[in-house]
Amino acid sequence: MSSDIPLADWTMGISRSALQDMLTTCARPDMLSFALGLPAAELFPTEKYAQSLARVLSNDPRSLQYGPPLQRLKQQVLEIMRLRGVHCREEQIFLTAGAQQGMHMLTRLLLNPGGRVVMEQMTYSGFQQVLQPYCPTILTVPTDLDTGMDVDAVERFLREEPRPSLIYSVADGHNPLSVSMSVEKRRRLVELARRFRVPIIEDDPYGLLFYGDSCMPPLRSFDADWVCYVGTFSKILAPGVRTGWLVVPENLVAPLSVIKESIDINMATLTQRAVSDYIGTGDLSDHLPVLRAEYRRRRDAMLLALQTHFPTGARWRTPESGLFCWVELPVQINGSELLRLAIDTEKIAFIPGFAFHAGNGPCLGSALRLNFSANSTAVIEDGIARLARIVNGLLSNRKLDDRRALH
Amino acid sequence: MSSDIPLADWTMGISRSALQDMLTTCARPDMLSFALGLPAAELFPTEKYAQSLARVLSNDPRSLQYGPPLQRLKQQVLEIMRLRGVHCREEQIFLTAGAQQGMHMLTRLLLNPGGRVVMEQMTYSGFQQVLQPYCPTILTVPTDLDTGMDVDAVERFLREEPRPSLIYSVADGHNPLSVSMSVEKRRRLVELARRFRVPIIEDDPYGLLFYGDSCMPPLRSFDADWVCYVGTFSKILAPGVRTGWLVVPENLVAPLSVIKESIDINMATLTQRAVSDYIGTGDLSDHLPVLRAEYRRRRDAMLLALQTHFPTGARWRTPESGLFCWVELPVQINGSELLRLAIDTEKIAFIPGFAFHAGNGPCLGSALRLNFSANSTAVIEDGIARLARIVNGLLSNRKLDDRRALH
Numbered sequence: 001m002s003s004d005i006p007l008a009d010w011t012m013g014i015s016r017s018a019l020q021d022m023l024t025t026c027a028r029p030d031m032l033s034f035a036l037g038l039p040a041a042e043l044f045p046t047e048k049y050a051q052s053l054a055r056v057l058s059n060d061p062r063s064l065q066y067g068p069p070l071q072r073l074k075q076q077v078l079e080i081m082r083l084r085g086v087h088c089r090e091e092q093i094f095l096t097a098g099a100q101q102g103m104h105m106l107t108r109l110l111l112n113p114g115g116r117v118v119m120e121q122m123t124y125s126g127f128q129q130v131l132q133p134y135c136p137t138i139l140t141v142p143t144d145l146d147t148g149m150d151v152d153a154v155e156r157f158l159r160e161e162p163r164p165s166l167i168y169s170v171a172d173g174h175n176p177l178s179v180s181m182s183v184e185k186r187r188r189l190v191e192l193a194r195r196f197r198v199p200i201i202e203d204d205p206y207g208l209l210f211y212g213d214s215c216m217p218p219l220r221s222f223d224a225d226w227v228c229y230v231g232t233f234s235k236i237l238a239p240g241v242r243t244g245w246l247v248v249p250e251n252l253v254a255p256l257s258v259i260k261e262s263i264d265i266n267m268a269t270l271t272q273r274a275v276s277d278y279i280g281t282g283d284l285s286d287h288l289p290v291l292r293a294e295y296r297r298r299r300d301a302m303l304l305a306l307q308t309h310f311p312t313g314a315r316w317r318t319p320e321s322g323l324f325c326w327v328e329l330p331v332q333i334n335g336s337e338l339l340r341l342a343i344d345t346e347k348i349a350f351i352p353g354f355a356f357h358a359g360n361g362p363c364l365g366s367a368l369r370l371n372f373s374a375n376s377t378a379v380i381e382d383g384i385a386r387l388a389r390i391v392n393g394l395l396s397n398r399k400l401d402d403r404r405a406l407h
Numbered sequence: 408m409s410s411d412i413p414l415a416d417w418t419m420g421i422s423r424s425a426l427q428d429m430l431t432t433c434a435r436p437d438m439l440s441f442a443l444g445l446p447a448a449e450l451f452p453t454e455k456y457a458q459s460l461a462r463v464l465s466n467d468p469r470s471l472q473y474g475p476p477l478q479r480l481k482q483q484v485l486e487i488m489r490l491r492g493v494h495c496r497e498e499q500i501f502l503t504a505g506a507q508q509g510m511h512m513l514t515r516l517l518l519n520p521g522g523r524v525v526m527e528q529m530t531y532s533g534f535q536q537v538l539q540p541y542c543p544t545i546l547t548v549p550t551d552l553d554t555g556m557d558v559d560a561v562e563r564f565l566r567e568e569p570r571p572s573l574i575y576s577v578a579d580g581h582n583p584l585s586v587s588m589s590v591e592k593r594r595r596l597v598e599l600a601r602r603f604r605v606p607i608i609e610d611d612p613y614g615l616l617f618y619g620d621s622c623m624p625p626l627r628s629f630d631a632d633w634v635c636y637v638g639t640f641s642k643i644l645a646p647g648v649r650t651g652w653l654v655v656p657e658n659l660v661a662p663l664s665v666i667k668e669s670i671d672i673n674m675a676t677l678t679q680r681a682v683s684d685y686i687g688t689g690d691l692s693d694h695l696p697v698l699r700a701e702y703r704r705r706r707d708a709m710l711l712a713l714q715t716h717f718p719t720g721a722r723w724r725t726p727e728s729g730l731f732c733w734v735e736l737p738v739q740i741n742g743s744e745l746l747r748l749a750i751d752t753e754k755i756a757f758i759p760g761f762a763f764h765a766g767n768g769p770c771l772g773s774a775l776r777l778n779f780s781a782n783s784t785a786v787i788e789d790g791i792a793r794l795a796r797i798v799n800g801l802l803s804n805r806k807l808d809d810r811r812a813l814h
Binding site: 004005006007008009011014015023024027036038039041042044046047049050053054057058061062063064065066067068097098100101104108109110111112113115126129130132133165197199225226228238239240241242249252254255258261262263264265267268269270271 | 411412413414415416417418421422430431434443445446448449451453454456457460461464465468469470471472473474475504505507508511515516517518519520522533536537539540572604606632633635645646647648649656659661662665668669670671672674675676677678
């Protein structure tokens with residue numbers, strides 16, 4: 001009894017999303033998940049946000065009505081951008097229903113069907129999904145795990161014709177690779193964008209979640225004309241508020257508002273007022289250091305557990321920002337096999353690295369993305385020890401197989 | 408200091424939205440607005456919804472976390488669809504952030520760039536905006552103000568090659584024309600969709616706001632395979648909840664969830680839980696008859712005021728559903744001029760009919776869309792009387808001009 005409705009051509013390439021499948025798997029209460037980029041729910045300022053919602057609704061029933069974007073929230077976003085090291089103007093702020101919507105809108109604004117997009121070989125799968133309906137040519141560049149995106153490779157693509165329509169970058173707390181780009185490379189990347197007149201989408205969900213003394217300057221702080229900055233409250237407040245923002249050149253705001261109207265009528269009156277009320281209480285400035293301290297503790301617990309339990313030959317760096325450790329295992333390990341075993345025998349989930357692979361080049365099959373924000377330090381220590389047992393078991397079997405093959 | 412970022416080709420055709428401009432104009436506190444399709448804010452169950460939000464947040468902090476679509480809400484939507492005369496299954500329900508998002512997603516699923524779309528000459532501008540990035544060929548059919556869409560004209564387009572990708576219809580409480588389609592035409596339209604294998608997007612924001620004894624059967628009640636139904640809580644609960652749904656053939660749900668993930672990660676945990684909690688209190692079944700009774704009173708107040716104050720030659724029908732009266736004035740009246748005068752001299756706003764004109768054919772310049780849901784009966788009577796004064800003044804001037812021209 002299936003429908004025969006003819007679908008648009010691009011849908012032929014649709015595949016189920018690994019992250020969406022994982023969301024269902026990880027919803028099982030007995031699952032220990034390192035899989036998703038979930039912020040810690042027990043740190044959400046739930047009670048204070050509930051008070052903000054109640055205050056807003058009791059003050060004005062039109063909080064549930066259609067209404068224009070909230071100017072006061074834009075002004076508060078300016079303050080947040082200042083914390084982030086960016087001085088911008090209210091006329092450059094555009095409010096969204098979260099970072100994913102911001103990227104969806106920018107892509108609609110910038111990319112023609114069949115256009116060219118520069119991104120890293122390992123790229124957040126949500127952005128790859130955004131591109132799918134445009135059937136674009138994906139131009140991928142390597143990433144150095146200490147300094148970030150290969151900017152020389154970007155330049156080679158920018159020199160080619162036809163010119164790419166955009167460059168996608170997560171400069172801080174890269175997802176999935178966890179590297180933060182060196183300042184030197186940031187400067188060069190924005191210079192290239194300006195020189196070749198190709199805009200950068202800077203996806204910055206983690207910039208304020210830094211674990212050193214201060215945050216790195218985002219790409220947007222080097223150039224106001226060629227960087228379209230994507231911000232969100234999902235990681236610093238809560239995903240459930242479904243609120244984010246863009247910082248763009250002023251003349252892009254009018255077309256963006258037409259796009260937003262076409263995708264959801266451009267209004268989220270209640271949510272925007274509640275987030276604004278919450279920020280108005282001053283709580284966010286106290287909340288951010290709490291988040292950073294706790295996530296740093298969890299990161300350190302994961303690094304220590306990896307050090308203690310994972311085999312020689314496994315490699316990782318210390319993430320300076322974001323929610324993930326990127327772990328490369330000896331090449332004998334197959335990420336899919338490990339995931340299946342981990343879920344079946346230990347009820348532990350993670351995302352294998354190849355799920356983030358963009359383009360068609362070769363891909364390390366033995367890497368894992370491990371989230372450290374969603375679990376307590378005790379759970380992290382236990383989970384990494386159990387995951388290590390499976391890894392070590394697989395490696396012993398492989399060695400046994402190899403020896404057998406020798407005989 | 409404007410940015411030189413090259414935009415996608417389709418944005419050349421972008422124009423500011425009349426509705427968005429009007430939203431700003433009507434936000435002025437001294438403005439009497441018949442312009443927007445606003446439900447009555449004083450009827451929102453604000454306190455009960457605030458209680459639902461508080462209950463949900465205090466019961467589970469993960470209400471602010473990422474999470475999959477809420478199954479319980481889908482089951483509640485089944486009940487609402489039953490009220491609407493449709494028996495469907497949970498596997499056919501897809502939750503959205505409102506009707507506009509539903510249409511955006513269905514279009515992405517069904518329409519290739521440059522494809523063909525069948526719609527009425529007068530069509531909700533929000534749907535026209537959805538289509539813009541696809542640069543489609545728009546095939547428009549006339550509408551009879553008593554029986555709705557010209558189904559013969561639809562058939563002629565369906566016989567042509569290449570086959571259209573979709574038909575857009577608002578069968579109940581048409582926006583802007585306020586007609587509800589005859590049952591006979593509904594039956595024929597879905598038969599055509601099935602015969603020619605062209606799906607219908609049925610946009611149904613007003614179906615439960617009917618002013619007779621019962622609602623008309625929606626297109627979806629005649630065919631489960633070729634009608635994609637778009638529902639929303641915006642008009643029956645409040646726009647601020649930003650929640651709606653689709654009823655589609657089951658096999659479209661998987662690709663829709665990939666599309667939804669790409670546009671906003673497919674999660675609105677808090678809102679979906681709060682709406683579900685509110686419906687769970689049983690309040691919605693009491694709320695709907697209250698809405699219908701009050702909107703009927705307001706409709707009748709508007710019809711009486713039109714009858715009393717508007718000049719001979721002005722024509723309108725009695726809307727059986729929805730939020731609007733469609734008024735055709737004598738052709739000497741220019742809708743833009745009338746709007747300018749109404750705003751400047753009487754601070755009264757409405758939308759001139761031509762703002763809804765799709766395609767390139769001729770268009771009646773003297774029609775108005777007047778909303779009757781957003782104001783009390785007293786304000787409606789006063790506003791229509793004042794608007795009539797301007798209309799009558801313009802007509803007298805025209806007559807004077809005509810007489811002068813004769814001499």
